[in-house]
Amino acid sequence: MRVYNFSAGPSMLPEEVLKKVQAEFLDYNGSGMSVTEMSHRSKVFDEIHNEAIANFKDLMGIPENYTVLFLQGGASTQFEAVPLNLLVKGKADYIVTGNFANKAYKEAQKYGDIACAASSKDKNYTFIPETKKSDFREDIDYVHITTNNTIFGTTYNKLPETDAVLVADMSSNILSREYNVSDFGLIYAGAQKNIGPAGLTIVIIRNDLIGHAMDICPTMLKYETQAKDNSLYNTPPCFSIYVAGEVFKYLKGIGGVKAINEINVYKAGLLYDYIDESDFYFNPVEKPYRSIMNVPFVTPSTELDAQFVAEASKAGLVSLKGHRLVGGMRASIYNAMPVEGVKALVEFMKKFELQNK
Numbered sequence: 344m345r346v347y348n349f350s351a352g353p354s355m356l357p358e359e360v361l362k363k364v365q366a367e368f369l370d371y372n373g374s375g376m377s378v379t380e381m382s383h384r385s386k387v388f389d390e391i392h393n394e395a396i397a398n399f400k401d402l403m404g405i406p407e408n409y410t411v412l413f414l415q416g417g418a419s420t421q422f423e424a425v426p427l428n429l430l431v432k433g434k435a436d437y438i439v440t441g442n443f444a445n446k447a448y449k450e451a452q453k454y455g456d457i458a459c460a461a462s463s464k465d466k467n468y469t470f471i472p473e474t475k476k477s478d479f480r481e482d483i484d485y486v487h488i489t490t491n492n493t494i495f496g497t498t499y500n501k502l503p504e505t506d507a508v509l510v511a512d513m514s515s516n517i518l519s520r521e522y523n524v525s526d527f528g529l530i531y532a533g534a535q536k537n538i539g540p541a542g543l544t545i546v547i548i549r550n551d552l553i554g555h556a557m558d559i560c561p562t563m564l565k566y567e568t569q570a571k572d573n574s575l576y577n578t579p580p581c582f583s584i585y586v587a588g589e590v591f592k593y594l595k596g597i598g599g600v601k602a603i604n605e606i607n608v609y610k611a612g613l614l615y616d617y618i619d620e621s622d623f624y625f626n627p628v629e630k631p632y633r634s635i636m637n638v639p640f641v642t643p644s645t646e647l648d649a650q651f652v653a654e655a656s657k658a659g660l661v662s663l664k665g666h667r668l669v670g671g672m673r674a675s676i677y678n679a680m681p682v683e684g685v686k687a688l689v690e691f692m693k694k695f696e697l698q699n700k
């Protein structure tokens with residue numbers, strides 16, 4: 344039996360995609376082999392790869408002057424690749440809105456003059472700090488933000504205003520809502536939350552930012568290396584790219600990012616409305632900054648939280664335990680979580696409240 348998996352990542356994939364992948368697993372499109380067995384230099388893989396890039400560009404509305412890279416190493420490797428490639432003047436400002444944002448900030452400090460322009464740490468990352476242009480330093484190479492904070496359940500509904508290049512870690516909300524790619528110089532995301540299987544990391548970079556990496560930058564981390572070879576400098580994560588490509592086709596089929604965003608807003612609304620109505624459950628995030636992807640909540644006690652997670656799991660609602668930094672519960676309701684999954688969770692919450700209030 345398939346369960347509703349609320350994991351923060353890796354997370355659910357559309358069932359339709361999983362079934363298609365299963366059907367094609369032994370013999371991809373008459374090739375007589377599985378994509379897992381295929382040379383990354385073969386014609387058949389080349390088509391899978393280029394079609395995935397084209398569909399992704401289409402979904403995100405990526406302008407001509409940007410390059411899409413399919414890399415490995417997770418978003419965490421980009422915490423280093425970004426400063427190694429983009430620090431030319433040697434200065435960058437970071438907005439620290441959570442654990443991953445802080446990791447990115449810390450990693451960058453090895454490579455230049457890095458400042459924290461704003462942080463929400465004083466309130467345990469339950470909001471997004473509002474910034475003005477003047478909060479950023481002069482002569483910086485970029486401003487780094489995390490568009491959706493996976494652990495704390497916050498998101499930017501308005502991007503910070505800056506004349507500097509904006510760099511975004513979009514790991515946990517890419518393709519969940521429309522973005523204007525030209526607002527950014529660089530976007531990166533690990534695939535395992537909203538795109539496909541772990542192993543693939545996507546970078547979208549404005550072309551003029553390619554080719555300025557520091558000498559010490561490892562060859563594999565240079566965007567120039569990867570851009571020159573269409574991300575085939577070495578063996579790419581072929582199977583993850585293929586499954587991601589199927590997710591892109593599926594998303595296009597249902598109406599693209601705009602359509603999935605409407606569903607996401609509806610799903611998150613069901614959950615937040617119930618939490619707000621109830622005096623048993625509580626979400627700590629300030630309302631304007633609530634994420635539609637990750638919804639943390641607590642019951643009145645840590646004992647009840649543990650009981651909730653255990654009983655929910657028995658009812659087929661799994662991986663609801665909150666991150667160790669926050670405690671309580673967290674429902675990650677990415678693109679592939681069906682509306683029925685969120686409805687089932689809300690029904691379970693109602694029942695649990697009645698039984699334990």
Ligand SMILES: *Cc1c(COP(=O)(O)O)cnc(C)c1O
Pocket residue numbers: 352416417418419420443489491492493512513514515533534536
């Ligand atoms: C999960 C996550 C990461 C870490 O991603 P890896 O691919 O595991 O390195 C970084 N940033 C954000 C916002 C995330 O949600």
